[in-house]
Amino acid sequence: MASPIHLQAVSKFFSGQAVVNAVSLDIAAGEFVALLGPSGCGKTTLLRMIAGFETLSSGQLQFGDQLVADRSFHLVPEKRNVAIVFQSYALWPHMTVGENVGYPLRVRSIAGAERASRVATALAEVDLTGFEARRPADLSGGQRQRVALARCFAMEPSIVLLDEPLANLDIHLRASMEETFRRFHARTGATMVYVTHDQSEAMAMADRIAVMDKGRILEVASPADLYTSPRTEAVARFVGHGRIVDCSIMERVDQKTARVAVFGMQTLVRHGGLPSVLPATGRLCLRAENLAAIESGGFEARVVSSTFKGAHSLLVVEPTAAPGLALSLHASMPATPGAIMRVAVSNGWLLPPPDGGITATLDRAAASVLAFA
Ligand SMILES: Nc1ncnc2c1ncn2[C@@H]1O[C@H](COP(=O)(O)OP(=O)(O)OP(=O)(O)O)[C@@H](O)[C@H]1O
Numbered sequence: 139m140a141s142p143i144h145l146q147a148v149s150k151f152f153s154g155q156a157v158v159n160a161v162s163l164d165i166a167a168g169e170f171v172a173l174l175g176p177s178g179c180g181k182t183t184l185l186r187m188i189a190g191f192e193t194l195s196s197g198q199l200q201f202g203d204q205l206v207a208d209r210s211f212h213l214v215p216e217k218r219n220v221a222i223v224f225q226s227y228a229l230w231p232h233m234t235v236g237e238n239v240g241y242p243l244r245v246r247s248i249a250g251a252e253r254a255s256r257v258a259t260a261l262a263e264v265d266l267t268g269f270e271a272r273r274p275a276d277l278s279g280g281q282r283q284r285v286a287l288a289r290c291f292a293m294e295p296s297i298v299l300l301d302e303p304l305a306n307l308d309i310h311l312r313a314s315m316e317e318t319f320r321r322f323h324a325r326t327g328a329t330m331v332y333v334t335h336d337q338s339e340a341m342a343m344a345d346r347i348a349v350m351d352k353g354r355i356l357e358v359a360s361p362a363d364l365y366t367s368p369r370t371e372a373v374a375r376f377v378g379h380g381r382i383v384d385c386s387i388m389e390r391v392d393q394k395t396a397r398v399a400v401f402g403m404q405t406l407v408r409h410g411g412l413p414s415v416l417p418a419t420g421r422l423c424l425r426a427e428n429l430a431a432i433e434s435g436g437f438e439a440r441v442v443s444s445t446f447k448g449a450h451s452l453l454v455v456e457p458t459a460a461p462g463l464a465l466s467l468h469a470s471m472p473a474t475p476g477a478i479m480r481v482a483v484s485n486g487w488l489l490p491p492p493d494g495g496i497t498a499t500l501d502r503a504a505a506s507v508l509a510f511a
């Protein structure tokens with residue numbers, strides 16, 4: 139049966155450094171949550187704490203009402219009914235596929251017909267019926283990862299943790315494996331926590347995404363909310379490569395819409411809260427789909443580059459009113475570098491005002507780190 143996970147102010151210190159820093163997160167039974175963040179932000183460490191391979195320095199971890207770990211208590215991994223799938227598959231090379239999948243059952247003294255039947259069901263779930271006698275060395279990367287998933291399936295765990303399980307696979311296999319994970323989740327109903335630094339993977343599969351940076355959770359939201367209305371600049375930049383530009387907030391049109399001035403023109407944007415006094419300066423998140431080449435109106439820009447992408451051309455343009463700022467947009471036709479064109483802005487997202495100067499400063503610092511994406 140699926141189990142909820144409650145993390146309350148969970149921290150992990152290594153040599154005095156907080157690698158996971160006061161993380162609080164409630165995951166519902168059967169929910170699929172992705173932990174998304176850049177390398178070194180503490181994703182694996184958090185997963186290892188949930189699995190029981192790592193103790194907590196402070197805070198509390200519960201599965202439903204059951205205390206699993208805190209500063210002075212640590213339930214051993216074998217008693218947590220948690221399965222973990224690694225990037226490296228972690229299959230036993232000397233065992234056959236069937237033996238690998240049956241191994242956790244053997245450890246739990248499940249034998250004979252029941253073990254054989256659970257192994258067969260698990261292999262069927264991942265489309266590997268008939269592969270029982272093969273060795274891992276005789277399988278492709280995708281097949282090996284499916285064996286690891288079948289092993290996890292056979293255990294009937296209440297929680298499944300996945301640490302970058304697709305990182306070693308090529309891009310075509312990844313798409314079909316995403317489907318396998320979704321089906322696995324639907325069939326087992328297990329609570330799933332999926333670690334990745336690939337936002338498209340997180341978007342494709344998760345019910346909610348927790349964006350992490352430097353040991354902290356910056357924001358937790360559904361993929362759609364995180365993409366369309368991020369709360370901070372750091373998340374706006376990290377998810378969907380949002381470009382953040384200054385604007386003047388002119389007026390509140392309604393609960394969801396405001397009028398702003400940007401690049402010498404005015405446009406309507408979406409907002410999730412405005413400063414109490416207007417006009418005021420604001421920060422606007424613009425993605426490629428918020429910009430379009432037009433014949434007249436909009437703002438003037440110079441084409442920096444044009445790359446043919448098949449269905450569209452990716453243009454990078456520089457607004458005349460903001461020299462040095464590079465904006466990306468998709469156009470139906472290629473353009474000549476140096477050409478002057480008009481660009482319309484639509485449906486941009488006005489970031490909510492920061493709580494105070496200190497928060498704003500922290501967000502900017504985090505954003506500069508996350509801007510690598
Ligand atoms: N046992 C350890 N002792 C000391 N430092 C550690 C230990 N394990 C992890 N760290 C450090 O903690 C930080 C977070 O590591 P972690 O593996 O959790 O990051 P991650 O988000 O999973 O990164 P990646 O995406 O590269 O896998 C890193 O700076 C890492 O060097």
Ligand SMILES: [Mg+2]
Pocket residue numbers: 181182183301
């Ligand atoms: Mg990791």
